[in-house]
Amino acid sequence: MEHSKSGMNQNEKTYVGYRQVHTSEKGKVVQQHFTSIARRYDLMNSILSFGLHRLWKRTAVKTLKLKEGDRIIDVCGGTGDLALLAARTIGHAGRVVVYDMNRAMLEAGRPKAVRAPFGETISWVQGDAENLSCADQSFDAVMVGFGVRNLTHLEKGFREMHRVLKPGGKLMCLEFSKPPALWFRLLYDLYSFILIPLAGRLFTGSLEAYTYLFESIRMFPSPEALASLLEEIGFSQVTYHKLTNGIAIIHRGVKE
Numbered sequence: 350m351e352h353s354k355s356g357m358n359q360n361e362k363t364y365v366g367y368r369q370v371h372t373s374e375k376g377k378v379v380q381q382h383f384t385s386i387a388r389r390y391d392l393m394n395s396i397l398s399f400g401l402h403r404l405w406k407r408t409a410v411k412t413l414k415l416k417e418g419d420r421i422i423d424v425c426g427g428t429g430d431l432a433l434l435a436a437r438t439i440g441h442a443g444r445v446v447v448y449d450m451n452r453a454m455l456e457a458g459r460p461k462a463v464r465a466p467f468g469e470t471i472s473w474v475q476g477d478a479e480n481l482s483c484a485d486q487s488f489d490a491v492m493v494g495f496g497v498r499n500l501t502h503l504e505k506g507f508r509e510m511h512r513v514l515k516p517g518g519k520l521m522c523l524e525f526s527k528p529p530a531l532w533f534r535l536l537y538d539l540y541s542f543i544l545i546p547l548a549g550r551l552f553t554g555s556l557e558a559y560t561y562l563f564e565s566i567r568m569f570p571s572p573e574a575l576a577s578l579l580e581e582i583g584f585s586q587v588t589y590h591k592l593t594n595g596i597a598i599i600h601r602g603v604k605e
């Protein structure tokens with residue numbers, strides 16, 4: 350596994366959900382969180398999103414307009430859903446790397462590739478998205494799904510994604526967001542702060558397992574702020590569009 354050599358200021362703070370922690374702690378907390386839910390991650394996703402996550406992921410991968418033979422990295426790829434979808438499009442000549450720091454998530458995903466079409470084109474790499482162990486300009490596309498919220502240094506993660514893209518390569522970031530319409534947000538709050546923690550307790554035995562999810566969504570930058578950050582980093586043609594009343598957002602950008 351990769352280790353950060355960033356020499357970050359030890360007094361620097363960040364958020365894990367609503368909780369403020371030293372930047373050095375966040376990675377550990379996030380690791381523990383995903384290790385505790387890895388075995389039931391796919392099942393919980395389907396239950397909690399009423400299956401919508403599958404539709405969002407399909408839509409997100411389609412927006413990349415992948416071609417046969419493309420080289421792709423699925424950053425914070427977890428159990429590999431986006432990678433499995435991409436593998437079908439890029440065929441035998443293509444390659445997908447699922448890159449994630451959590452071993453339990455990767456292990457939960459690997460058996461899916463054994464059964465899936467073109468699953469043999471997927472490789473599974475354990476490492477930190479903020480220090481990708483990949484050469485500059487090595488991928489035609491970078492995908493990241495529901496991952497960047499968990500990073501300690503969001504900007505650093507996106508700079509790494511920009512670095513490993515070939516010129517002309519595309520970024521796709523699928524992430525949760527706060528729905529903008531008030532009536533929908535009230536329903537969503539009820540669902541996320543009451544029903545979800547209870548479901549989390551029922552299925553994973555932990556009331557907290559899914560409070561982190563919704564707290565971290567609320568602490569995440571707005572779609573406009575995220576688009577500006579991507580432009581600052583050097584992505585061009587940055588666009589975003591909302592899915593299901595703004596519960597999830599797809600950002601896209603191109604490396605010039």
Ligand SMILES: C[S@@+](CC[C@H](N)C(=O)[O-])C[C@H]1O[C@@H](n2cnc3c(N)ncnc32)[C@H](O)[C@@H]1O
Nearest residue numbers: 425426427449450451454477478494495496499
């Ligand atoms: C919510 S899951 C998303 C998994 C998958 N992309 C999906 O859409 O189902 C977030 C993933 O990000 C990973 N992750 C969080 N911080 C990371 C980091 N700094 N480097 C690499 N992976 C990270 C977690 O281990 C977890 O597997």
